[in-house]
Amino acid sequence: MRSFFLWIFTVIAAGMAFGLPASKAVNADQMLDRIPVIVGGYRFEPYVDESGGVARKFIQLLNDHQSTYAFQFMEMPARRRYDLMREGRIDALLFEMMVWGWQDMADQVSVTKPLLTGSELFIALKPINGPTEHLFEGISTKRLALTLGYHYGFADFNADPDHLKARFDVVFSEFQRFSLRHVLAGTADLAVVNDAFLERENRRDIGLSHQVVASPKPDQCYQLPVMLRAGGPINLAEMTALLDALKTSGALRGFFEQESMGRFLVW
Known part of the structure; x- marks a missing residue:
């Protein structure tokens, strides 16, 4: 008391x-x-x-x-x-x-x-038909769109660009929205974006949810x-x-x- x-x-x-x-x-x-x-x-x-x-x-x-x-x-x-x-x-x-x-x-x-809480998710182009789970398997075989300076769970939170290039096939962007564009353009298989950003983009473009699919398992969970x-x-x-x-x-x-x-x- x-x-x-x-x-x-x-x-x-x-x-x-x-x-x-x-x-x-x-x-x-x-x-x-x-x-x-x-x-x-x-x-x-x-x-x-x-x-x-x-x-x-x-x-x-x-x-x-x-x-x-x-x-x-x-x-x-x-x-x-x-x-x-x-x-x-x-x-x-x-x-x-x-x-x-x-x-x-x-x-x-x-x-x-x-x-705040939240998470980061992998996103990929949504196939017209069929399952999507396989899209997020074998990260090391995928071309990844990543944001410079960000720390990713799949990379053990090592943000060094040289380290990431040595381990993965990556294309770097300054902003998450450019990573999203790489996926939409087909120049990357996967991008990693946070869920708050993805929700905002879905509100801005109601057709986006029909174009991309998010991974069921997050890359990392936020406690901000x-x-x-x-x-x-x-x-x-x-x-x-x-x-x-x-x-x-x-x-x-x-x-x-x-x-x-x-x-x-x-x-």
């Missing part, structure tokens, strides 16, 4: 400290007195894409619902994120897993509990937290309190439902 009341007090205090609830977008002048937090992001659709993606909108949500920090987005190549974090040029990453190359930097970063730089401007306890306050106010659920990603929310 004592721990329950302590939790209630923590959430209420966080809401007061972060100015929750709020509904109006902040302007530039209101951000001047806040502590800057640089949030890195690389193309990882639908989380980061050419129009901004879920990550930029989520940063706006964070800024609208507290008055202590000024979260600012900085786009970067996927393969540069480790150096930028090590050099202190970014303070946080949204939707990033430790297994994606951070094992050697475990003392330099911390992560919240998972915010917020990653923070050790010694950065916001620590793990403060970030956790902010997310808890957003959950309590309903803003967290409302945001991801609006983005058609409510089923992925696990916070």
